[in-house]
Amino acid sequence: xxHTLAVLVLSRLASSLVTLFLVSLVIFxxxxxxxxxxAQQILGQFATPEQVAALRVQLGLxxxxxxxxxxWLSGFVTGDLGQSASNGVxxxxxxxxxxxxxxxxxxxxxxxxxxxxxxxxxxxxxRRGGTTDRVLNLVTLSMVALPEFxxxxxxxxxxxxxxxxxxxxxxxxxxxxxxxxxxxxxxPVLTLCFVLVAQMARMTRAALIDQLDxxxxxxxxxxxxxxxxxxxxxxxxxxxxxxxNAVALSLSYLIGGVIIVETIFNYPGIAGLMVDAVSNRDLxxxxxxxxxxxxxYLLLVMLADLCAILSNPRLRNR
Amino acid sequence: MNRAENATRGRSGVRGxxxxxxxxxxxxxQWTRWVGLTLFGAWLLVALFGPMLAPxxxxxxxxxxxxxxxxxxxxxxTDYMGRDMLSRVLVGARYTLGLALIAAVLSSLVGAGFGMLxxxxxxxxxxxxxxxxxxxxxxxxxxxALVMVSAFxxxxxxxxxxxxxxxxxxAFRIAHxxxxxxxxxxxxxxARTRGEGRLYIAIVEILPNMLQSVLTDMGMRFVFIVLLLSxxxxxxxxxxxxxxxxxxxxxENIGGLxxxxxxVIAPAVAIGMLxxxxxxxxxxxxxxxxxxxx
Numbered sequence: 001x002x003h004t005l006a007v008l009v010l011s012r013l014a015s016s017l018v019t020l021f022l023v024s025l026v027i028f029x030x031x032x033x034x035x036x037x038x039a040q041q042i043l044g045q046f047a048t049p050e051q052v053a054a055l056r057v058q059l060g061l062x063x064x065x066x067x068x069x070x071x072w073l074s075g076f077v078t079g080d081l082g083q084s085a086s087n088g089v090x091x092x093x094x095x096x097x098x099x100x101x102x103x104x105x106x107x108x109x110x111x112x113x114x115x116x117x118x119x120x121x122x123x124x125x126x127r128r129g130g131t132t133d134r135v136l137n138l139v140t141l142s143m144v145a146l147p148e149f150x151x152x153x154x155x156x157x158x159x160x161x162x163x164x165x166x167x168x169x170x171x172x173x174x175x176x177x178x179x180x181x182x183x184x185x186x187x188p189v190l191t192l193c194f195v196l197v198a199q200m201a202r203m204t205r206a207a208l209i210d211q212l213d214x215x216x217x218x219x220x221x222x223x224x225x226x227x228x229x230x231x232x233x234x235x236x237x238x239x240x241x242x243x244x245n246a247v248a249l250s251l252s253y254l255i256g257g258v259i260i261v262e263t264i265f266n267y268p269g270i271a272g273l274m275v276d277a278v279s280n281r282d283l284x285x286x287x288x289x290x291x292x293x294x295x296x297y298l299l300l301v302m303l304a305d306l307c308a309i310l311s312n313p314r315l316r317n318r
Numbered sequence: 319m320n321r322a323e324n325a326t327r328g329r330s331g332v333r334g335x336x337x338x339x340x341x342x343x344x345x346x347x348q349w350t351r352w353v354g355l356t357l358f359g360a361w362l363l364v365a366l367f368g369p370m371l372a373p374x375x376x377x378x379x380x381x382x383x384x385x386x387x388x389x390x391x392x393x394x395x396t397d398y399m400g401r402d403m404l405s406r407v408l409v410g411a412r413y414t415l416g417l418a419l420i421a422a423v424l425s426s427l428v429g430a431g432f433g434m435l436x437x438x439x440x441x442x443x444x445x446x447x448x449x450x451x452x453x454x455x456x457x458x459x460x461x462x463a464l465v466m467v468s469a470f471x472x473x474x475x476x477x478x479x480x481x482x483x484x485x486x487x488x489a490f491r492i493a494h495x496x497x498x499x500x501x502x503x504x505x506x507x508x509a510r511t512r513g514e515g516r517l518y519i520a521i522v523e524i525l526p527n528m529l530q531s532v533l534t535d536m537g538m539r540f541v542f543i544v545l546l547l548s549x550x551x552x553x554x555x556x557x558x559x560x561x562x563x564x565x566x567x568x569x570e571n572i573g574g575l576x577x578x579x580x581x582v583i584a585p586a587v588a589i590g591m592l593x594x595x596x597x598x599x600x601x602x603x604x605x606x607x608x609x610x611x612x
Contacts, residue, residue, distance in 0.1 A: 022453040031469045138350065141601055145593035147545050149552045149568055150586040153575060161578050256460040260549055264572075275553055278468040286468040290461050297458050 008309050016302045023294045024076070028069050031283050076291065082284035086277075091288045094273060102262070102269035105192075106254055108185055113193040113200065114247055120197065121204025121243075126231050128209060136201070143198035148260040152191045156264075159187060188265045192257050196250055203246030210242065211235040241311020248304035252297050351602035357595025361588075365415035368408035376409045377401065377560055385571070385579035395580035398571050403581050406567055407588055413563035414589065417474065417547055421481035422540035428482060429489025430532050434524055436490075437497040438516045448494070451487040459484030459546055467555045477556060481543045492535050496528040530607070537600040541593050548589050564589045 063071075075082060081091035124136045159166045166183055211217065212235050220234050262272040274289035276282075374380050379400050386396040394403035432451070436444040454462075463480040470476050500506060506523050514523075550556030551565030562570070567585035574582050 019453060019456050022449070023456050026453060026457065027465055030465050138598075141597055142594045145541055145545075145597040146590050147548055147552075147565075147586070147593070149549065149565075150590045153568065153572075153582060153586050156575055157578055157583070161576060252458070255458050256549075259460055259464070260552065263553055274464060275555070278464050278555055281468055281471075283468060286465060290457075290465050293461050294457055297461075298456055301456070 005309070009306060012302060012305055012309065016298050020295060020298055023298070024073060024291060025069070027287055027290050027294070028072060031287055032065055032068065072287070076288075081288040084277075084282055084285045086280045086282045086285075091285050094285065095270065095288060095292065098268060098270050098273050101267065102258065102271065105185070105188060105258065105262075105267065105269060109189050109192045109196065109254065110251060112189060113196045116193070117197045117200035117247075117250075118204055118243070120201035122208060122231065122236075124201065124205040125208035125212060126227065128212075133205075136205075140198035140202050144195055144202070146195065148191055148195065148257050149264055151194045152187065152261060152264045155187045155190055188261050188267055191261050191264075192254060195257060196253055199253060200247055200250040203250060204243050207242035207246055208235060208239045211239045214238075241307050244307035244311065245304045248300050248307060252300040252304075255293050255297050348602070348606075350598045351606070354595050354597070354599030354602060357591050358599050361411060361415060361592045361595065364408060365412045368411055372402075372405035372408045374402040374405045376405055376562075378405075385574040385577060385581055387580055394584045397567075397581045398573055403567075403584055406562065407564070407585055410562050410564045410567050410585060411588065411592075413557055413561060414544060414548060414565070414592070417478060417557075417563065418481075418540055418543040421478045421485070421543045421547070422536050424478065424482045425485040425539050425543070426489050426493075426532055426536040428486040429491075429535075430493040430525075430528070432486075433490050433493025434497045434520045436494050437501045437524070438520060447490075451490045454483060455487035455491065457484075459542070460549065463546060463550055464555065467550070472550075472555050472558055474557065474561075477547055477550065481546055484546065485539045485543060489532075489535055489539060493528065493532055496531055497524055500524050500527055534600060534604050537596060537603075541596050541600075544589065544593055544596075 072082075079092060081095070083089070084091050084094055120136060120140075124133045127133045166186055208231070212231070217230055217235055220230050225234070258269065259271040259275060261267065262269045263275050266272070270289060270292060274286065274293075277285035277289060369376075380402050381392060381396045381400040383396060384398055384400050386392060386400075388395055392402050392404065394407060397403050397406060432447055436447045439447075457465075459481070462484045463477070466476060466480045466483075501519075501524060506519060509519050509523050547556055548563060548565030548568075551563050552569045554566075554569055557563045557566050559566070559570075564585040568582055568589075571579060571581040571585075
C-alpha cells in the first residue's frame with residue numbers, strides 16, 4: 001500500500017525535525033553555559049560594571065536560560081539570527097553573503113566525486129578478490145586516513161610551488177573565464193574529493209557486493225548470464241538504493257572536510273566564516289553556523305534513509 | 319566516516335576458485351598488517367621515548383637559518399623561528415598520540431558502558447539513553463569541537479572532552495547493538511534465570527563476547543580522533559602554544575609552504591604515516607578475523 005510508505009516517510013521527516021530541535025538545545029546549552037559573559041566580552045575588560053549590567057539587560061541576558069533559549073529559537077525560525085558581536089552586522093546578512101560560495105564548492109565536489117567513486121566501487125566489486133580490487137582497497141583505505149590539510153599542503157606544493165600552474169589562494173571575486181574557475185576551484189575540490197571518493201567507493205563496493213551475493217545473481221550466473229550483464233542488468237538496479245544511501249552518507253563528510261579546506265585556501269564560504277567566529281568567540285555567529293551545518297548534515301542523513309526506504313521494493317510495490 | 323563495509327567484507331561467502339582467492343587475500347592481509355604494525359608501532363615508540371631522544375629542547379632557537387632543509391645537524395630542517403624540527407616532531411607526536419589514545423579509550427569506555435547499561439536497564443531508561451546519544455551523533459564531531467572551543471576556549475581537557483562527546487555516540491551505537499544481540503542468547507538468559515545481578519551479566523557474560531569488536535572500533539575511533547584533533551590544531555583552535563602537536567606544527571610553519579619547506583611537510587607526512595599505519599593494521603586484523611570465521 002502507498003499508505004504505509006507515506007507514513008514511513010513522514011515519520012522519518014518528523015524524527016529529523018525532533019532531532020534538529022534537540023541539537024539546537026545542545027548547541028544553545030554549550031554556548032550559553034559560558035563561564036564568562038557575552039556582555040563583558042563585547043565591551044572588553046575596561047568597561048564599568050554599570051555598562052556591563054546595562055548591556056546585559058539590553059541583550060536580554062538577565063532572563064533565565066529557558067526564556068533566552070525560547071527567544072533564540074523563535075528568532076531562528078523567523079530568520080532573525082542576532083547580531084555578530086565582532087563587527088555588529090546581522091548574522092543573517094553575513095551568512096547570505098557566504099552561503100552561495102559554499103554551495104558552489106559542494107556542488108562542484110559532488111559532481112566530480114560521485115561518478116568517479118561509483119566507477120571505482122563498481123570495478124572493485126566486479127573484480128572482487130582480484131588484483132584490481134586489492135589495490136583499490138589499499139589505496140582507498142590509505143586515502144580515507146589522510147588529514148585534509150596534508151592533501152591540501154601537498155596539492156599546493158605540487159601545483160602552485162613546483163609546477164606553478166595555480167595560485168595558492170582562492171579568490172572568488174574574479175571568475176571571468178573557465179581558466180579563472182579552474183584556478184580557484186581545482187585545489188579545494190581536489191582536496192575534498194580525495195577523501196570523499198575513497199569513502200564513497202568503499203561503500204559502493206560493499207553495497208554492490210551485497211547484491212552480487214544474493215540468490216538471484218547466483219541464479220543468473222548458473223543460467224550463463226555474462227558477468228558484465230549480471231552486474232549492470234541484475235545487481236545494479238537493486239543496488240541503487242543502498243548506493244544512494246552510501247553517497248548521501250559520504251557527502252555528509254563534506255561538512256567536516258570543508259572547514260579545513262576553506263581555511264587553508266582562504267575560500268570565502270560559511271566554514272571559513274565559522275572558524276573566524278570561533279577564534280573571535282563571536283557566539284551568535286557560531287550558533288547560527290553550527291545550526292546550519294547540523295541542519296545540512298541531518299538533511300543528508302535523512303536523504304540517505306529515505307533512499308533506503310524508497311528503494312525497498314517490498315515497501316514500494318505493495 | 320562510515321566503515322560499515324568492514325563488517326560486510328569477508329563475511330560474504332567467496333565463490334569461484336575459493337582456495338586461490340582466500341590465499342591471495344590472506345597474503346595481502348599479512349603484508350598490510352606488517353606495514354601497519356611497523357608504521358603505528360614506530361610512532362607509538364616515538365610518543366613514548368621521543369622527547370628523551372630529542373637532540374634539542376623543543377623551544378630552543380638553535381639555528382640562524384629559518385625553514386632550512388635537511389642537514390646533518392638538523393635532519394628535518396629548522397622551523398619558522400630557527401628551532402630544530404626533529405625535536406619538535408618528536409615531542410609533538412607525544413601530544414598527538416597521547417591525546418588521541420586517551421580520548422579513544424574514554425570514548426569506547428563511555429560507549430560500551432552505556433551500551434551495556436542500556437540493554438540491562440528498564441525500557442524508559444534505555445530509550446532516554448538512546449535519545450541522548452542519537453542527538454549527539456547528529457552533531458558532526460568537528461562542529462561539536464568548534465562550538466565547545468568557541469564557548470570555553472581551547473585547553474587540553476576540553477579537547478579530550480570534545481573528542482569524547484563527538485565519538486562516544488558512535489561507539490555507543492555499535493556496542494549497544496552488539497549487547498542487544500548478545501543479551502537474547504541462551505547463556506545470558508540462563509544467567510538471568512540463575513538470578514545473577516546485572517553487573518555480573520554485563521561483565522562476565524556480555525563484555526567478553528563483544529570485546530574484540532569494541533577494540534576494533536576503538537582503533538577506528540583513534541584514527542578519527544587523531545584527524546579531528548590535528549585538524550583543530552591546524553586551525554589554531556587545538557593544542558595551544560608553547561605546547562604543540564603535529565597539527566600545530568603544520569600550522570605554525572605554513573608560511574614556508576611557498577618555498578616547499580621541510581618544516582611544513584614533515585609534520586603533515588608524520589600524521590599521514592600514523593593514521594595510514596593504524597588504518598592498515600585495523601583493517602588487516604579485522605579482515606583476517608572474518609576470514610577465520612568463514
